[in-house]
Amino acid sequence: MTERISVIGLGKLGLCLAACFAERGFKTLGVDIEERVVNSVNQGNAPWFESGLDDLLVKHGGKTLRATTRHKEAIEQTDVTFVLVATPSNPDGSFSNRFVESALRSLAEALRANPKPQHLFVISSTVMPGSTEASFIPLIEKYSGRKLNQGFSVCYDPDFVALGNVIKGFLRPDLVIIGESNSEAGAQIEAIHHQMCENQPAISRMSIVSAEVAKVCLNAYITTKISFANSVANLCERIPGAxxxxxxxxxxxxxxxxxxxxxxxxxxxxxxxxxxxxxxxxxxxxxxxxxxxxxxxxxxxxxxxxxxxxxxxxxxxxxxxxxxxxxxxxxxxxxxxxxxxxxxxxxxxxxxxxxxxxxxxxxxxxxxxxxxxxxxxxxxxxxxxxxxxxxxxxxxxxxxxxxxxxxxxxxxxxxxxxxxxxxxxxxxxxxxxxxxxxxxxx
Ligand SMILES: NC(=O)c1ccc[n+]([C@@H]2O[C@H](COP(=O)([O-])OP(=O)(O)OC[C@H]3O[C@@H](n4cnc5c(N)ncnc54)[C@H](O)[C@@H]3O)[C@@H](O)[C@H]2O)c1
CATH class of the missing domain: 3.40.50.720 (NAD(P)-binding Rossmann-like Domain)
Incomplete structure (x- = not known):
């Protein structure tokens, strides 16, 4: 059973995820490069407004949820690390992986220097499909000196939450999608979601690349639905009585x-x-x-x-x-x-x-x-x-x-x-x- 989890990137999503882990009984370590955010979390203050975040940080900040700027501590003190840093858009609409890669490199270098037999990396940022296999896994192998599914495992676990409702979205999601490099790793992440969720979401496990594609498809489908409703609204403005x-x-x-x-x-x-x-x-x-x-x-x-x-x-x-x-x-x-x-x-x-x-x-x-x-x-x-x-x-x-x-x-x-x-x-x-x-x- 997983007891200690780290979250890299304490942004709009990552901080809420870390706070939810703490709330549901995990000893949680948050890592961010911004000292202001780290200090605020350790003092139990929310650095910005998100519904419910204040209460969770008052309860857990500096206690069950501790924050640091040192990636090394995530490897030393926890068994599973969620990476939820920003993936900004490039001019052609694709996403940049530079922050994910930088975080993974720091973590992998720390893993090289550590005798522990295993570490589980969970990418949660929204990434271009194919990124984990083409870029993240080779990068971890290179800097840790270890081989996938031997000295470390990887899952892709995207978030489907909406700002303004992030905490509820993590604690009571409709669905969870897990892409896995091996079935033990997928089972471990599934168990973490069972412990974290207050409801029983539909959990689907699949290949890493399928999970990456699924993340992009879900929002594309919702925006299609919103746009259809908007089209109907425009039609109604012209049809008497509609x-x-x-x-x-x-x-x-x-x-x-x-x-x-x-x-x-x-x-x-x-x-x-x-x-x-x-x-x-x-x-x-x-x-x-x-x-x-x-x-x-x-x-x-x-x-x-x-x-x-x-x-x-x-x-x-x-x-x-x-x-x-x-x-x-x-x-x-x-x-x-x-x-x-x-x-x-x-x-x-x-x-x-x-x-x-x-x-x-x-x-x-x-x-x-x-x-x-x-x-x-x-x-x-x-x-x-x-x-x-x-x-x-x-x-x-x-x-x-x-x-x-x-x-x-x-x-x-x-x-x-x-x-x-x-x-x-x-x-x-x-x-x-x-x-x-x-x-x-x-
Ligand atoms: N915002 C949303 O509604 C939403 C919903 C679903 C998925 N996502 C995805 O989640 C990811 C994170 O989004 P966000 O809105 O939380 O981003 P954000 O910009 O609010 O936060 C990112 C955090 O990562 C930190 N960071 C950057 N590089 C780091 C590093 N090397 N080590 C540690 N910390 C580092 C930054 O300081 C920042 O605090 C993105 O990929 C986004 O597409 C966002």
Whole structure:
């Protein structure tokens, strides 16, 4: 039974994974090159916001979960090492393995100097399919002086979690996919997941390369589904009486479709979906295969951002107060991350048209400020945003924003662009103009 686990890379995912291991009884060592992160973990403080992370670090930071900058300790003090460092996108859409390779090299060199008979390396970063066999295993062999399945084993164990929900995603996943260099290694990782998960996920074990391909395929499939729902939403805006929610809910009951991630509205964004779409195209191209569906997904997603900007600019022509209030800056609720966020794309387009923008988000203002600096005015509440706006764009599915809009005492004409159909039209009837994405507008 595995008792001691290390996690290399205490980033948005790795720190949550390490905290979940600690929570489920593993003695956990986290390794990162950033001293700030390491110190913060050892003091029991979350270095950034992720739902539930604070509580786990208060409980385990500096105790069951300890952090260090020294990779050597992972080899000396633990038997299994998860590598979950960043794999940034290259200009052609492929992923760079440079951080994974650098981490593996430090670990393998430490293994060479260590007498222990075995170590299990688990790659969890999203990588280009084929990377583990073509690059990571030869690298470990070279720097450790050992042979695969003799002095060390390797698994590929990708994560399918979403920012804003990472801890729940690790503790209660729908599925686990394990690529294995030998069946004992795969069984060991399966046992770790059984101990870590509070539920009984579907666990599939396969070759390492199949697991690498599976990771890229899952997100490509979800973005295809989101884009289909967005296409239906666009159709509904033109067909009198049509309502995208009625349709996706109705047909989503079919098991072949399922209702999850099937709600038309805004483009997908974030640190994963857009770049995983690009990587699917890069992989297809590398192997000489056409990936027309995914090219179409990419196109639909760009169009969806453009469609929102066009809708807002069109409404802007009809109002006197030309200030646009954007309520929600993150790419999804419950996270400060603004990477590829539809709200950020909208603001960039509005600024190109010299529109004055006032923005609010409960978590993401600092990150948005990093993008736009003082070109946008940021306010501390949804209400303050509505007070200044001629048009208010509701980009996040967020109950606080919904309630504030529904209870807002309007003093000047206001148009609300409701991107997720959150607002109960009865609550604002006669007070505000309601423009609804995904529903026919007379
Ligand atoms: N963010 C997501 O939603 C998500 C979801 C699924 C999978 N992934 C994948 O997980 C991986 C990690 O993503 P993330 O968002 O957590 O990245 P991140 O950028 O938030 O964190 C990466 C961490 O690795 C550390 N690091 C870099 N090189 C290191 C080294 N040699 N040794 C130790 N630490 C090192 C960095 O300091 C940083 O703290 C990526 O491959 C990503 O594609 C991300």
């Amino acid at each position: 309502d995208v929610d009625a349709i996706t809910k109705g047909i989503g009951a079919d098991k072949r479709i399922s209702p999850h991630y099937f709600q038309g509205g805004l483009a997908f964004g974030g640190t994963c979906f857009p770049r995983d779409t690009q990587v699917y195209m890069a992989v297809a191209e590398r192997y000489g295969v056409q990936a027309d569906i995914i090219h179409a997904v990419d196109k639909v997603n760009h169009y969806q951002n453009q469609h929102l900007a066009e809708t807002v600019l069109r409404e802007l022509e009809q109002v006197e107060n030309k200030t646009v209030g954007v309520l929600g800056l993150a790419f999804t609720p419950n996270t400060p991350v603004v990477v590829e966020s539809p709200a950020i794309k909208l603001i960039a387009e509005l600024l190109k048209h010299d529109v004055r923008v006032v923005a609010y988000d409960s978590l993401a203002i600092d990150n948005a400020r990093g993008v736009f600096g003082s070109a946008v005015e940021y306010v501390e509440s949804a209400e303050a945003c509505l007070e200044q706006a001629g048009i208010a764009v509701l980009t996040l599915r967020d109950t606080e924003i919904k309630k504030t809009v529904e209870n807002f005492a309007v003093l000047q004409p206001l148009t609300v662009v409701d991107c997720w159909r959150m607002i109960d039209p009865k609550t604002i009837a006669g007070k505000m103009k309601n423009v609804v994405i995904g529903r026919f507008q007379a």
